[in-house]
Amino acid sequence: MCLLKVTGLTKTFKNKKDRVYALKGIDFSIKQGECLGLVGESGCGKSTAAEIIARLIKEDSGTIEFNGAYITSEKRLKCVGRDLQMVFQNPKDSFDPKYSLLESVMMGADSYRIYSKIELIKRAKELIKYVGLKESYMYKGIGGLSGGECQKASIARALICSPKLIIFDEATSALDVSVQAQIIDIMRRLKEEKGVSFLFITHDLALTSSICDNIAVMYSGRIVEYGKCRDVLCNPKHPYTKQLVSSVLPVNRRCDIPEFNALRDTQYAPKGCDYYAFCPNADEKCFKNVLHMFQIEGRSVLCCHADD
Ligand SMILES: Nc1ncnc2c1ncn2[C@@H]1O[C@H](COP(=O)(O)OP(=O)(O)OP(=O)(O)O)[C@@H](O)[C@H]1O
Ligand SMILES: [Mg+2]
Known part of the structure; x- marks a missing residue:
């Protein structure tokens, strides 16, 4: 579904x-129990997409269907509610240091009134253990926890309402590799045991390939390649994905089409390919053709040279 x-x-x-x-x-779409990785350079629009889906900011146009209902209407909060939670990069900023770990996790259910007080305490304690935090930390001030422990606490807080979808926006990038691995393990268990879905935003392709089923590669406000993670990462088709996978920094080609440069100067490229200036295959076709997705080898690619 x-x-x-x-x-x-x-x-x-x-x-x-x-x-x-x-x-x-x-x-893009995400099925139940599926993890979609959203990757791409800094500023390409990943957090903007996440914040719109989590109804923190409003879109200009487009639709978002979540759990069978459109959430672009004014009733969006009611439609999404507890079923969609978000975990951010800097968990310490999202906690009030005067509360204990247990209280902080319980706060995730504050607005929903789904548990009695006793049930809520029991559930919060279970989740603290589930994410691998020590029981002895329950009554410790949240401000005294390390970055990695705090991120686990924010996952427990997101889980208290049993959400169907969790958005991770760079939620593992500030953590060391061993804590990253523990968090990937928590995500895998949530997918397998509870059918939770994830939108996983990251710059780390190795992490993406270890947890995501599908991947959407973004460049300058558009998805340029979208498909199964193993297909896209093992055999990328868009020149930007190829560059990302090989980690070779692109060289800014001299643009020889003046209209293109004029459009880029105004940051307005409604028609042509945004990757034009960096692409080794670029020609006039890329600039003049209206962009559309090509279906090739099981994925979608926003490149008119994809099947050359
Ligand atoms: N509130 C805002 N006001 C003006 N510009 C904004 C605002 N929020 C985002 N932007 C701009 O929108 C673009 C997309 O930003 P966004 O934060 O979505 O990128 P990102 O892919 O999440 O980048 P990063 O990987 O660095 O987190 C950027 O050019 C950014 O400067
Ligand atoms: Mg971001």
């Missing part, structure tokens, strides 16, 4: 001087 379906999502931020086209129309 499709739990989350995002269609044609766009978002523009208006600064004093100019506009930032943060999302230029992205589509």
